[in-house]
Amino acid sequence: MATIAPAGPQSEIDLYSDEVLLDPFATYGQLRDLGGAVYLPKVDAWFVGRYGDVRSALNNWKLFSSDKGIGLNAVINKAWNEALICQDPPVHTERRRLINEALGPRSLKTVEDTVRARAGDLVDRLLAKGEFDGVADFAHDLPINVVMDLIGWPLDIRPRLLKFADGSWNAAGPVGTRMESGLGQLEQMMGLIAEIYDENRLVPGGFAAQLVDAAHAGLITRETAIGMLAGYVVAAFETTISAMASGLWLFAQNPSEWDKLRSNPGLAMQAANEIVRIESPIQNFARFVTDDAVMGDRTIIPANSWAIVSYGSANRDEWQFSEPDRFCIDRKERQNLGFGFGPHGCAGQGLARMELTAVFTALAERVERISLTGVPVRSLNNVTRAFERLPVRFTPAR
Numbered sequence: 540m541a542t543i544a545p546a547g548p549q550s551e552i553d554l555y556s557d558e559v560l561l562d563p564f565a566t567y568g569q570l571r572d573l574g575g576a577v578y579l580p581k582v583d584a585w586f587v588g589r590y591g592d593v594r595s596a597l598n599n600w601k602l603f604s605s606d607k608g609i610g611l612n613a614v615i616n617k618a619w620n621e622a623l624i625c626q627d628p629p630v631h632t633e634r635r636r637l638i639n640e641a642l643g644p645r646s647l648k649t650v651e652d653t654v655r656a657r658a659g660d661l662v663d664r665l666l667a668k669g670e671f672d673g674v675a676d677f678a679h680d681l682p683i684n685v686v687m688d689l690i691g692w693p694l695d696i697r698p699r700l701l702k703f704a705d706g707s708w709n710a711a712g713p714v715g716t717r718m719e720s721g722l723g724q725l726e727q728m729m730g731l732i733a734e735i736y737d738e739n740r741l742v743p744g745g746f747a748a749q750l751v752d753a754a755h756a757g758l759i760t761r762e763t764a765i766g767m768l769a770g771y772v773v774a775a776f777e778t779t780i781s782a783m784a785s786g787l788w789l790f791a792q793n794p795s796e797w798d799k800l801r802s803n804p805g806l807a808m809q810a811a812n813e814i815v816r817i818e819s820p821i822q823n824f825a826r827f828v829t830d831d832a833v834m835g836d837r838t839i840i841p842a843n844s845w846a847i848v849s850y851g852s853a854n855r856d857e858w859q860f861s862e863p864d865r866f867c868i869d870r871k872e873r874q875n876l877g878f879g880f881g882p883h884g885c886a887g888q889g890l891a892r893m894e895l896t897a898v899f900t901a902l903a904e905r906v907e908r909i910s911l912t913g914v915p916v917r918s919l920n921n922v923t924r925a926f927e928r929l930p931v932r933f934t935p936a937r
């Protein structure tokens with residue numbers, strides 16, 4: 540970590556305390572009010588939280604570089620140095636091409652019917668069940684069954700992969716116990732993926748097998764293939780699972796928005812985007828600032844500093860979104876940054892939107908009310924915003 544004497548605004552706020560992680564939005568607002576970038580001595584990094592600055596930073600890889608890593612500690616940045624998200628062009632461009640096709644519209648078209656059918660079955664099953672957990676029983680279903688099929692993970696390792704993926708983003712936070720627990724999980728996950736790779740156990744024809752083929756053809760190394768395979772796990776599961784469960788929670792608390800979707804299920808894709816905006820499953824990643832970076836309000840982040848680029852804060856910026864704390868599925872402003880932006884913009888956003896749209900359409904067609912039957916439990920994480928448990932009941936539509 541670079542230690543730079545800051546000249547701009549600074550704050551003693553601990554962005555990674557339990558209290559802030561539980562509900563970060565008021566803190567983000569305070570930091571946005573202080574300036575376009577705010578130095579946080581506790582983590583020796585600059586918080587970038589205004590929409591315009593976040594968008595520009597994400598689109599300027601030369602100034603806000605990813606190739607020193609996107610985490611706030613040296614251990615994860617070294618461990619993760621083969622991940623796609625930790626590359627700059629031209630290496631990033633070449634590797635991204637390898638997964639763009641797998642996750643592109645042509646390939647997704649072939650699974651649309653499967654996703655839709657699975658979403659309908661899921662809702663029918665849970666209607667019959669009565670009370671259930673919105674995370675384990677609902678949000679896990681499509682990612683584990685459909686997406687793991689697409690990627691081509693062997694069946695027997697799926698539960699272990701999911702367990703390692705859950706919470707592994709903690710490793711990208713500042714040094715501390717939460718970060719160390721995430722690192723332990725990540726190491727076990729990397730070990731398991733290396734084993735699967737070496738034993739050639741990936742299902743032929745899946746997204747993962749395409750990376751293995753690229754390695755066997757000499758286009759990438761074994762280590763790069765394993766790093767990119769791990770990316771498929773950490774990027775694809777906790778994020779989508781978070782958005783699915785957050786959607787239930789949001790609709791349970793906003794019955795008028797549910798009625799809106801019920802009367803027009805065609806809004807399901809917009810609803811998916813609004814869930815990703817307001818809850819932002821990935822809240823922050825870091826970038827290394829390679830030269831003095833001037834924010835919209837002229838605050839300067841000095842060269843060789845770390846910046847925390849906050850999707851979660853940008854998505855609640857009142858200068859960009861009217862009533863940003865209100866869940867509104869047909870809001871006019873559409874350009875949210877929950878899937879990122881620029882060269883690293885989420886490679887799986889088409890698939891994630893397809894899963895969310897299918898599930899919320901199936902719900903809108905069959906469910907009158909979504910109700911919480913107990914107190915939700917959040918899982919505190921340095922990077923993601925998610926629930927550990929969400930007790931829910933569906934009331935069937937008549």
Ligand code: HEM
Pocket residue numbers: 597623624625635638642770771774775776778779782815819820821824850876877878879880881882883884885886887888890891
């Ligand atoms: C609601 C679900 C999801 C959310 C909110 C989400 C969000 C994000 C965000 C914020 C980034 C960083 C973008 C940036 O810095 O500009 C990202 C990158 C990425 N995501 Fe997603 N994601 C989701 C689902 C998925 C799925 C289902 C997959 C794959 C099957 C996936 C694969 C990736 C990959 C590979 C990257 C790295 C892209 C790169 O570095 O070029 N994501 N995602």
